[in-house]
Amino acid sequence: MTETRPRLRKSPYPLWFFIPAAIVYGVLFLVPTVSSLWFSLTRWDLSTAEFIGLENFQQFFSEPFLVKGLVNTLIYAVTTSGLKTVCGLLLAVLLTSNIFARGFLRTLVFFPVLVSTIGIGITFTVMMHPTKGIINVTLETLGIPGPGWLTDPGLALFSVALVDLWKGVGLATLIFIAGLAAISPDYYEAARIDGATRLQQFFRITLPLVRPATITVVTLSLIGGLRSFDLIWAMTRGGPGFSSDVIASVIYKQYQAGFYGLSTAGNVILFALIAAIILPLTLWFNRRGVEE
Amino acid sequence: MTHPIKCILAGASAFLALVAASPSQAETTLSFLIDNNPDTVAAAEALVAAYQAKAPDVTIEIEQRPGGGEGDNIIKTRLATGEMSDVFLYNSGSLLQALKPTQTLVDLSGLSSQAKVDEGFKAVVRADGKVYGVPFGTAMAGGILYNRKIYQDLGLSVPKTWADFMANNAKVKASGKVAVAQTYRDTWTSQLFVLADYYNLHAAVPNFAADYTANKAKYAETPAAMKGFERLKDVHDAGLMNEDFGAASYDDGLRMVSTGEAAHYPMLSFAVSALKQNYPENLADVGFFAQPGDDAAINGLTVWMPPALYIPTSSQHAEETRKFVDFAGSVEGCKVMVETNAVQGPSLVDGCDLPADVPPAIKDMLPYFEAKDKTTPALEFVSPVKGPALEQITVEVGSGIRQPAEAAKLYDDDVRKQAKQLGLPNW
Numbered sequence: 001m002t003e004t005r006p007r008l009r010k011s012p013y014p015l016w017f018f019i020p021a022a023i024v025y026g027v028l029f030l031v032p033t034v035s036s037l038w039f040s041l042t043r044w045d046l047s048t049a050e051f052i053g054l055e056n057f058q059q060f061f062s063e064p065f066l067v068k069g070l071v072n073t074l075i076y077a078v079t080t081s082g083l084k085t086v087c088g089l090l091l092a093v094l095l096t097s098n099i100f101a102r103g104f105l106r107t108l109v110f111f112p113v114l115v116s117t118i119g120i121g122i123t124f125t126v127m128m129h130p131t132k133g134i135i136n137v138t139l140e141t142l143g144i145p146g147p148g149w150l151t152d153p154g155l156a157l158f159s160v161a162l163v164d165l166w167k168g169v170g171l172a173t174l175i176f177i178a179g180l181a182a183i184s185p186d187y188y189e190a191a192r193i194d195g196a197t198r199l200q201q202f203f204r205i206t207l208p209l210v211r212p213a214t215i216t217v218v219t220l221s222l223i224g225g226l227r228s229f230d231l232i233w234a235m236t237r238g239g240p241g242f243s244s245d246v247i248a249s250v251i252y253k254q255y256q257a258g259f260y261g262l263s264t265a266g267n268v269i270l271f272a273l274i275a276a277i278i279l280p281l282t283l284w285f286n287r288r289g290v291e292e
Numbered sequence: 293m294t295h296p297i298k299c300i301l302a303g304a305s306a307f308l309a310l311v312a313a314s315p316s317q318a319e320t321t322l323s324f325l326i327d328n329n330p331d332t333v334a335a336a337e338a339l340v341a342a343y344q345a346k347a348p349d350v351t352i353e354i355e356q357r358p359g360g361g362e363g364d365n366i367i368k369t370r371l372a373t374g375e376m377s378d379v380f381l382y383n384s385g386s387l388l389q390a391l392k393p394t395q396t397l398v399d400l401s402g403l404s405s406q407a408k409v410d411e412g413f414k415a416v417v418r419a420d421g422k423v424y425g426v427p428f429g430t431a432m433a434g435g436i437l438y439n440r441k442i443y444q445d446l447g448l449s450v451p452k453t454w455a456d457f458m459a460n461n462a463k464v465k466a467s468g469k470v471a472v473a474q475t476y477r478d479t480w481t482s483q484l485f486v487l488a489d490y491y492n493l494h495a496a497v498p499n500f501a502a503d504y505t506a507n508k509a510k511y512a513e514t515p516a517a518m519k520g521f522e523r524l525k526d527v528h529d530a531g532l533m534n535e536d537f538g539a540a541s542y543d544d545g546l547r548m549v550s551t552g553e554a555a556h557y558p559m560l561s562f563a564v565s566a567l568k569q570n571y572p573e574n575l576a577d578v579g580f581f582a583q584p585g586d587d588a589a590i591n592g593l594t595v596w597m598p599p600a601l602y603i604p605t606s607s608q609h610a611e612e613t614r615k616f617v618d619f620a621g622s623v624e625g626c627k628v629m630v631e632t633n634a635v636q637g638p639s640l641v642d643g644c645d646l647p648a649d650v651p652p653a654i655k656d657m658l659p660y661f662e663a664k665d666k667t668t669p670a671l672e673f674v675s676p677v678k679g680p681a682l683e684q685i686t687v688e689v690g691s692g693i694r695q696p697a698e699a700a701k702l703y704d705d706d707v708r709k710q711a712k713q714l715g716l717p718n719w
Binding site for chain 2: 045131
């Protein structure tokens, strides 16, 4: 422990080597962060900013739909993150096994990641149209009355989450494939010799050893889910009414209305929320990693 | 080896010649920012072409921006950063006030064209006694577009009261057609039953706008103001709407009412331009009436003022720009615009008469304007207060998600937020 300090002093790089990085970090991260903290305390119309203390935060929390937006954000993040992790892992296991047309299937699963989110949103909006969309038309021919995927207030958020899963599962699969490839085949060989079943191999070898990949997928998809905006905006604009509003869309609406200080306050809240969820989670993951 | 050098020399001398020649031509290039609605683009292009024929030394370049909230952001950001074009098109009324015209815009009170501009219009582009804009296009109204063929076939007459309207709707529904088209994919279209009811509200509570601005009157506490929300619910509860109302778009609504799929579509009369473009063969089948209220004797139109042209103080060519704007506001400029697009209502420039062949929906509007006290400007033109969430709230009421009383309360909260952000007194 005492070794670290002398080692720092002996660093072969002079201090000014850090200046370029510090400037980039300062200009692109520190200045906007600090100034948004300041602007969140003002009534701001882009030209003049009047200091009003915590009024924006008070307003934001009394916003009738903030609470709903908050709950929706959590539901959306947990749903998409959970589904992406489970489906991604299963697909990765499938796509690393010896199946027919493996390369093609991998491409197929990854393809939606490459398509523009707005494009996907618009396409699915058309497909999920309650009377003319291909999904409900197909269901109808099978004799099943299709729901209003995006127009039923109880369903809209989950419909968007499903599309998000379809779009994002390719990336999760890719990370899991990389994680699976890193597991030495020796383990499986040993397990097979000991007579372990496929299921046992999965739970006793694959799942524990693919842990770093799981952590990456969960963290990334959770952050993505918490700040997701583009897909929701393209598909429902937070509607019908406010039923699929998330924090990011509430913030955007304040910005649209010209309430710049208020929407900045919303961004600070979103920042705090993500930090409050992801930071303990990462610490917990890392600690468990060390313990093992 | 000599070839490239020759080329460079030739190029350089050509460049020098250009640089030397340009000041003597004294040509001014003005930038003109408009929204990307096809009608606006057509009118702006016609206006620019007409002006350039008169002033050949001026070149006007049209820039387009998206409409709606996104467009508002562009306008506000560019004004705040001093990057605004020499002249721009933007809403009049409460949205203009949010731009702080006294600080950001050039006073246009002195333009010679202002002498013929309607006083009612000047009121909605005025701040601190100065006029900041000239009208772009004609006035329009909020009300109900109806299919005249369905009315003929079913023997219906234009309703004067809400009860008559609902009776008509019941007959239309019985005939197997959609009675009221609603298009909540484009959420702004859901507000019409509330906004176009303002004439009726104003007739019942004449000081509502002033009290509302001063934080003395509330939607939730004014029965006449609640009516708009209640009417939305009436229509939903009676099952009069198209099955896909939650996913249908503005254009679906226009198609339904013009082709006879639906009998009614609550809308602003500016839709007539879009009808003319998209469904020209059905244009004659569409009529228009004011939103009916409780009393047949009180039946009038809620009127929307057109957007206006403004000059930002940041313009480097204020003098040339003033001349162009003056032309746009003149009788001649008004005629250019009126001849380019479908007329949406009466002209706001004295002497700029409407063409004889206006579509029937517009003809239906004109008697209201000719009679006394049959029109009133929409609330957003007489009060700076308009909550941004109204369209989501009206979607909820119209879809049966929320009850009118609760919706009105919610809207009052939304309005309070906006008033506070504007820094209005008494809030």
